[in-house]
Amino acid sequence: MYTIGEIAQILGVSTHTLRYYEKESIILPDRNEYGERRYTDYHLKWLTFVLKLKETQMPITQIKEYTSLFKKGEQTTEARLKLLEDHKSSIEVQLKTLQETYRMLDKKISTYRELIRNKE
């Protein structure tokens, strides 16, 4: 069992963000006797997954959609599969763009280094 502050620290996000995700129905922690949020390892695992999606540019709306499908249970398996496959495609595109730009930067950096060497 973790408090919101502990989870925030573990994941490197703010407590504000965690409450925002809750408002968006992405995570629903348990509550203790005082009504305070209590997160379990299950919640931690889900949030870790969510952050991976977010880091790879999945918009919050889609993360919400996936979460909502998950809550609806077994009959949404196909829909969830489709969502993940679409995101996999999006990652492939991102990888291609990054690799291209990486090569371009490498060339530009070599040119700059050359320039500096000749100047000295």
Place this chain on the structure above:
Amino acid sequence: MYTIGEIAQILGVSTHTLRYYEKESIILPDRNEYGERRYTDYHLKWLTFVLKLKETQMPITQIKEYTSLFKKGEQTTEARLKLLEDHKSSIEVQLKTLQETYRMLDKKISTYRELIRNKE
């Protein structure tokens, strides 16, 4: 020589965006006798480069910084090199995250496919 509309079409951005980039001093096209923007191949090349940086998550502020250094000429070579090297590092981090998430998604997708196969 291209009009703003032509450049917008070629690059797949809106004319609004091109004017916004101009306001942010990222691109300064020539003007014709009526004061209308005229872009040359040089401008097109620069914008293509700028869009590559943007697609790989470089914030507009940094793109502005790079543009500004470029305009100041030779004495900013080192600073520009550093900026590009930093961005190269950022791309390396992004590539790592994407590759990890890609593998994770691949596993999850297999699990879902298995589930669906057993259900039928």
Place this chain on the structure above:
DNA sequence: ATATTCCTTAGAGTAAACTCTAAGTCAAAT
């Protein structure tokens, strides 16, 4: 010749994703 489709400007509005404020409760630390 009039309608359409560009173009111009300054500046207002929007969407996404936070990020913070205010007013208040509760519990551990000195």
Place this chain on the structure above:
DNA sequence: ATTTGACTTAGAGTTTACTCTAAGGAATAT
């Protein structure tokens, strides 16, 4: 006992990067 710091809520404010509006000028199409 009171300060410190975490927690609660609803809702307002901020940042980034556009995106659009309004009011008007110029060139092409019917």
